[in-house]
Amino acid sequence: MIVVGGLKFGAIYSLAALGIVVIHKATRIVNFAHGAFVLAGAYATYGIVEGMGLGYWPAYLLVPVVTGLLAAAVELVILRPIRQSDMFALITSTIFIGIGLSEVYRLVQNTEMLGVPNPFPGRPIFIGDIIITKEQIWVFAGAILSSLIGLAIFGYARLGRGLRAMAANVRGAVLCGYSTDSMNALAWFLGGALAGLAGVFAAPSKGISPELSISMVTAGFVAAAIGGFDSLRGALFGGLILGLAETFAAAYVSSAMTNAISFLLLFMVLLWRPEGLFPEAKIRDV
Amino acid sequence: MFNKRWRALAGSLAPSAAVLAVAVLGLALDTYWQYVLAISISAAATGGALAMLVSYARCITIATGAMLAIGAYGAAIPVVLAGVPFGAALVFATALGALAGFILAIPGVRFRSHNLAMVTLVFQSVVIIVLRESKALTGGAEGIHVPPPVIFGISFADDAYFLLLCGLLCALAVLPIAILLAGPFGKNLRALASNENTARAFGINVRHHLIAAFTFSSALIAFAGAVSAPRFRIIDPDSYGVLTSIFTLAYPIIGGMGSIWGGILGGGVLRVLPELLRPLADYIELIFCVLVVGTLTFFPEGLASAFWTRRRRNRTATASPASAREWQAARIGGSVSEAETVTAAEDQASGRPMLELHDISKAFGALRAVNGVSLTVAPRSLHGLMGPNGAGKTTLFNIVSGFIPPDSGRVLISGISLDKVPIERRIGLGMSRTFQHAAVFRRLSCLDNVMIGLGRNSVLQGAIRSLAAALDTEEIRAERYAALLALEAVGLGARAQDPAGTLSLGDQRRLEIARAIVSRPRIILLDEPVSGVSAEEAQRLRELLIMINRELGITMVVIEHNIGFLVSLCQRISVMTEGHILAEGDAAAMVSDPRVRLAYFGEREAAE
Numbered sequence: 073m074i075v076v077g078g079l080k081f082g083a084i085y086s087l088a089a090l091g092i093v094v095i096h097k098a099t100r101i102v103n104f105a106h107g108a109f110v111l112a113g114a115y116a117t118y119g120i121v122e123g124m125g126l127g128y129w130p131a132y133l134l135v136p137v138v139t140g141l142l143a144a145a146v147e148l149v150i151l152r153p154i155r156q157s158d159m160f161a162l163i164t165s166t167i168f169i170g171i172g173l174s175e176v177y178r179l180v181q182n183t184e185m186l187g188v189p190n191p192f193p194g195r196p197i198f199i200g201d202i203i204i205t206k207e208q209i210w211v212f213a214g215a216i217l218s219s220l221i222g223l224a225i226f227g228y229a230r231l232g233r234g235l236r237a238m239a240a241n242v243r244g245a246v247l248c249g250y251s252t253d254s255m256n257a258l259a260w261f262l263g264g265a266l267a268g269l270a271g272v273f274a275a276p277s278k279g280i281s282p283e284l285s286i287s288m289v290t291a292g293f294v295a296a297a298i299g300g301f302d303s304l305r306g307a308l309f310g311g312l313i314l315g316l317a318e319t320f321a322a323a324y325v326s327s328a329m330t331n332a333i334s335f336l337l338l339f340m341v342l343l344w345r346p347e348g349l350f351p352e353a354k355i356r357d358v
Numbered sequence: 359m360f361n362k363r364w365r366a367l368a369g370s371l372a373p374s375a376a377v378l379a380v381a382v383l384g385l386a387l388d389t390y391w392q393y394v395l396a397i398s399i400s401a402a403a404t405g406g407a408l409a410m411l412v413s414y415a416r417c418i419t420i421a422t423g424a425m426l427a428i429g430a431y432g433a434a435i436p437v438v439l440a441g442v443p444f445g446a447a448l449v450f451a452t453a454l455g456a457l458a459g460f461i462l463a464i465p466g467v468r469f470r471s472h473n474l475a476m477v478t479l480v481f482q483s484v485v486i487i488v489l490r491e492s493k494a495l496t497g498g499a500e501g502i503h504v505p506p507p508v509i510f511g512i513s514f515a516d517d518a519y520f521l522l523l524c525g526l527l528c529a530l531a532v533l534p535i536a537i538l539l540a541g542p543f544g545k546n547l548r549a550l551a552s553n554e555n556t557a558r559a560f561g562i563n564v565r566h567h568l569i570a571a572f573t574f575s576s577a578l579i580a581f582a583g584a585v586s587a588p589r590f591r592i593i594d595p596d597s598y599g600v601l602t603s604i605f606t607l608a609y610p611i612i613g614g615m616g617s618i619w620g621g622i623l624g625g626g627v628l629r630v631l632p633e634l635l636r637p638l639a640d641y642i643e644l645i646f647c648v649l650v651v652g653t654l655t656f657f658p659e660g661l662a663s664a665f666w667t668r669r670r671r672n673r674t675a676t677a678s679p680a681s682a683r684e685w686q687a688a689r690i691g692g693s694v695s696e697a698e699t700v701t702a703a704e705d706q707a708s709g710r711p712m713l714e715l716h717d718i719s720k721a722f723g724a725l726r727a728v729n730g731v732s733l734t735v736a737p738r739s740l741h742g743l744m745g746p747n748g749a750g751k752t753t754l755f756n757i758v759s760g761f762i763p764p765d766s767g768r769v770l771i772s773g774i775s776l777d778k779v780p781i782e783r784r785i786g787l788g789m790s791r792t793f794q795h796a797a798v799f800r801r802l803s804c805l806d807n808v809m810i811g812l813g814r815n816s817v818l819q820g821a822i823r824s825l826a827a828a829l830d831t832e833e834i835r836a837e838r839y840a841a842l843l844a845l846e847a848v849g850l851g852a853r854a855q856d857p858a859g860t861l862s863l864g865d866q867r868r869l870e871i872a873r874a875i876v877s878r879p880r881i882i883l884l885d886e887p888v889s890g891v892s893a894e895e896a897q898r899l900r901e902l903l904i905m906i907n908r909e910l911g912i913t914m915v916v917i918e919h920n921i922g923f924l925v926s927l928c929q930r931i932s933v934m935t936e937g938h939i940l941a942e943g944d945a946a947a948m949v950s951d952p953r954v955r956l957a958y959f960g961e962r963e964a965a966e
Contacts, residue, residue: 102472153655159471160416160551161654164611167418167475171604172647179640286600293476332487335480342473343465 074323075316080208082315083215084274088292089299089307090222091266095143096301097226097239098259101162105146105170107289109264111177113139113271114188114280121188128191128272132214135272136265143264144257152253170289174282186280211273216308218269223304225262235259239302290331294338300348309350313337366830370537373622374529377402380626381525385518392517393589396524398630400586403528405609405625406535406618407578412607413615414539414547415571418471421462421478422606424485425576427598428458429583434504434593435495444507448527448584455580456573458485463572467565482603489595501594504587514588524585531581532622535574539618541824545806546815547571549799556797559759560873561785561815570817605643608650614657710773712737712881712913718757718767720750727753728764729937735881735915737772740907742928742945743917746958749934751917752794755883759791760784772880785813788880790873792887794917796866800859804850804869807858808841811873844876845869848902864895868902875906881913888923896920900927925949933957 088110095103113135120131146169154161192206226235237245238255246252270288278284295314299306314334321333341349377399384395404422411417432451436442442450466477489496496502506515507523514520538544550557550564558564587593606625613624632642713735720728728750735741743751756762758769760781769776771787779787790811799807814823814837826834845851848868853861858869867887874882887903888896900923906912918924924931925945932942935957941948948954 104472104475150651150655154658157654157658158416160418161658163472163475164418164607165651165654167420167604168608168647168650171601172644172651175644175647179644290479293472297473297476331483335483338476338480339465342469342477346469346473 074319076202076204076208076212078316078319079312080211080215080277080315081319082312083212083219084270084311085288085291085295085314086219086308086311087215087222087266087270087273088288089295089311090219090304091263091270092292092296093299093301093304093307094222094226094235094266095259095263096296097304098235099147099238099256100159101151101166102293102296102301103263104163104166104289104293105173106263106267106292107285107287108170108173108177109139109143109267110271110274110288110292111174111280111282111285112142113268114275114278114284115177115181115186115271116268117272117275118186118188118280122186131272132269136268139268139271140261140265143267144261146264147257147260152256155256170285174285177285178282185283188275188280190276207276211277215269215273218266218273219308222262222266223308226304235262291334294334294341297338297341298348299350300346303348303350306348306350363830367828370540370828371533373406373536373618374533376622377532378525378529381521381529384521384525389517392521394630394633396517396521396589397586398626399521399524399528400582400589401606401609401629402622402626403531403582403585404579404606404629405613405621405623406532407575407582407621408606408625409610409615409618409621410535410539410544410547410571410575412610413617413620414544414551415568416551417568417571418475418607419478419572420475420600420603420607421482421485421576422579423598423600423602424482425455425458425579426583426586426602426606427485427489427593427595428576429455429580429585430504430587430593430598431489431496431502432580433584434502434587437505438502439495444509448581451584452577452581455583456577458580459572459574459576460569462576463569466572467568479600479603482600486595486599489598496595499595501592503592504590506588520589524589527585528582531578532618535578536618537828538574538821538824541820541827542809542815543567543570543817543820543824545802545810546820548801549810552799552801553797555761556793556799557810558781559761559785559791559793560810561782561813562810563780563782563816566817567820570821601643605646608646612646612649612653710737711735711770712739712772713758713915714768714770714773715754715758716768716770718754718764718769720753720757720762720764726937728757731767731934731937731939733932733939733942735913736930737880737913738907738911739913739930740903740928741913741915742924742931743915743934744919744921744924744931744948745934745940748936750937751934752885754934755791755885755915755917759789759883782815785877785879788877789883790875790877790879790881791883792867792870792874792885794885794889796863796870798858798861798866798869798873800857802858803855804845804858804861804872805838805841805854807869808844808872808876809837811844811876812837812841813877841872841876844872847875847906848872864891864899867891867899871899871902871906875910875912878910879912881915884914884916884918886917886919888918888920896923903927921949 088106092103092106095101116135116138117131120126120134121128150165150169151162154165190207192210196203196205234245234250234255235258237248237250238252242252274284274288291314295310296307298310298313314337317333317337318330321329380395381399384392404426408422411419429451432454433447436447436450437444462478462481466474469477490499506513506520514523546557546562546567550562550567554564590597609624609628610621612628614620628646632639635642638645711734715731715733718728718731719726731754745751753762757764760776760779771789774787776784799810823834842851842854845854848871850865850868850872858866861869888899891899903914904927907914916924916928928945930943931945931948933940933948933954940957941951941953
């Protein structure tokens with residue numbers, strides 16, 4: 073039971089982490105506004121499911137597009153003009169973009185916490201003593217499936233080749249005719265879309281509030297760090313590991329421990345394996 | 359002279375004076391404003407502390423809220439639970455803040471940018487969790503009541519008294535940070551933020567500096583937290599949360615990253631902005647975010663800094679003509695002291711080689727970049743190192759200057775082994791270098807670049823020299839004079855105050871040479887000193903290098919692809935190819951050596 077719950081949240085973290093990794097691979101920026109994109113996705117889900125009463129299926133299709141466009145707009149309008157600055161300026165910008173977006177949400181929607189209904193309210197399934205809700209199965213399967221689609225796009229599709237070229241060598245990619253501008257916007261679109269999907273899956277169980285933004289960026293960061301920020305597979309497993317660790321800590325120690333356990337994981341990874349548990353072959357500049 | 363001396367001191371005292379002046383002026387206002395100003399002043403101190411970490415060292419820290427909380431609780435708990443006097447509790451809280459900063463920095467400074475931000479965020483969250491859970495000490499989530507400070511039996515409960523006390527304490531606390539930042543310590547932080555490797559080559563220990571910056575600034579932040587806590591009457595963990603940390607990060611950024619003033623102004627104004635703009639109070643956080651992103655986009659150096667640099671340039675423009683004539687009279691060797699000339703002569707008389715490499719090897723994976731290189735460079739000589747791309751020349755330089763540990767082999771300078779000597783210490787043994795890609799500290803002035811080249815850059819030396827700079831002592835003036843002479847020697851005397859980033863590439867190479875010679879090293883490693891500059895400029899640089907070699911007796915090892923330049927500069931040349939020394943001998947002989955021609959031009963031409 074714990075394993076199933078852990079895997080459900082883990083799959084959501086994986087989605088969030090994948091978006092961070094995709095953006096980092098292509099543009100070298102670790103996006104601290106990622107949690108806000110997840111929040112935007114969750115809020116858009118609320119709008120579609122509750123506001124317009126369209127149900128979940130349109131949400132799964134529309135939300136990624138909306139958040140993807142939001143992320144691409146952030147890249148185009150705010151980050152592009154300062155791309156020549158150092159990491160300090162870029163990362164600080166994403167921190168404040170994230171807080172700013174959460175603030176916009178707080179101003180628009182002046183409630184503490186919004187909820188959306190469970191997409192699969194049906195009776196849980198019993199396997200012996202184990203109770204599994206359909207929602208858990210759906211979220212886990214859906215999130216993992218979305219992650220795999222993201223992986224496939226990055227790995228095989230033609231646009232993915234450009235992104236990977238940028239990740240390996242920006243100058244070389246530009247010389248081969250890939251445009252930095254469109255590739256960066258594309259990476260942010262893809263990353264934002266993954267964040268939006270994480271928002272759709274997270275909304276029913278985590279609720280919608282600015283809190284979601286901070287908890288998701290932290291979880292996504294930890295999961296991405298487990299993969300060393302550059303490995304997509306690493307982020308996928310990192311999310312699942314984090315989800316399991318958190319749920320076990322909450323069940324066997326105390327609920328205050330869920331944060332502590334993710335920080336502990338982060339510390340262990342950063343101190344002992346700063347290149348992540350799933351390092352990709354890298355050529356060091358000499 | 360007195361006037362000039364006074365100006366240096368006034369520059370360091372000004373932030374404190376401003377803080378105090380605000381407090382005194384506030385006495386004329388009503389109690390509400392006195393309350394607002396007291397909070398503003400303590401936030402100004404926080405901003406000043408963040409200037410060190412954020413503006414100078416360019417670290418993203420999200421632990422400020424935790425540091426404020428450590429100060430606030432660290433001072434309040436001894437007062438409330440043990441009846442400790444306020445003064446002692448304040449000292450304790452500050453020390454606790456310093457300790458916390460140190461503990462955070464030990465693992466923290468192994469990382470940069472996003473990972474460092476994340477480590478500080480973890481620290482922040484852990485501190486808040488601990489405060490919330492240790493209910494016996496901290497009152498948990500409800501917080502604790504903080505009584506007004508009592509010093510020598512006088513209670514500072516009254517708003518006017520409190521404001522005055524707050525102003526005095528914060529003025530005192532800001533002073534050391536202002537002195538450190540205005541002097542060499544601050545310049546070293548800027549240098550390592552702009553180029554870590556170059557900073558290390560000139561003796562700046564990056565780790566030590568960042569740890570010191572975290573410790574100093576955390577101490578001051580905790581101090582500010584302790585001073586302001588009585589004004590809030592009740593302190594609870596929520597007032598010191600992640601959002602507090604993030605919004606304090608905005609202080610120095612919006613205020614301007616150019617000097618401590620940005621942090622002080624940013625903190626003083628932004629902290630009380632919600633009070634000043636009551637009708638907009640709901641939107642204040644959003645306004646903060648827009649301001650930060652806008653500042654980073656449109657004024658990456660900060661508003662204040664743009665203003666300061668323009669003023670400074672005007673001042674030197676009027677000052678330089680008279681002094682330039684004075685410097686021109688001084689010969690380049692003029693400032694070499696007796697003792698130093700003797701060392702150079704001794705080196706030569708002893709017959710010891712200046713630089714010895716014994717069987718150096720280094721492999722990167724399967725690639726043997728340097729493979730059993732032995733090399734001897736005579737004192738006061740000009741030794742050239744040439745070879746096709748990828749021959750291992752720069753790797754060899756990086757081994758000699760300490761950036762890359764060799765797999766095997768030994769490096770000796772004047773007979774002293776460098777095996778256990780870290781990069782930062784090598785400049786102290788008389789070794790200096792320039793870089794393949796001109797690596798000046800772009801944000802610093804040319805003069806500051808050269809002063810860093812003196813190599814007196816340990817944290818302790820930086821702190822002492824900062825104090826000396828504030829008092830404008832004889833030693834610091836002698837240093838400045840030596841740096842100006844070096845700049846004059848390379849022909850950049852008139853541009854001493856200009857940011858190094860504004861120089862042309864040729865001038866940046868000259869600046870690198872000035873920075874390399876100012877410490878009067880025994881040996882300089884020059885990595886492609888004329889790549890990318892025009893033929894005439896290369897000619898002038900050649901004359902400059904020959905003059906430095908003759909007049910100062912400095913040994914030089916030069917890597918260069920411009921063979922004409924190398925042959926006309928150097929007496930001896932070693933030719934490297936595929937990681938080993940192919941041939942060594944007289945410059946002219948090397949160029950016609952058939953083995954060398956083979957390495958460069960391939961078989962057919964060599965056969966002709």
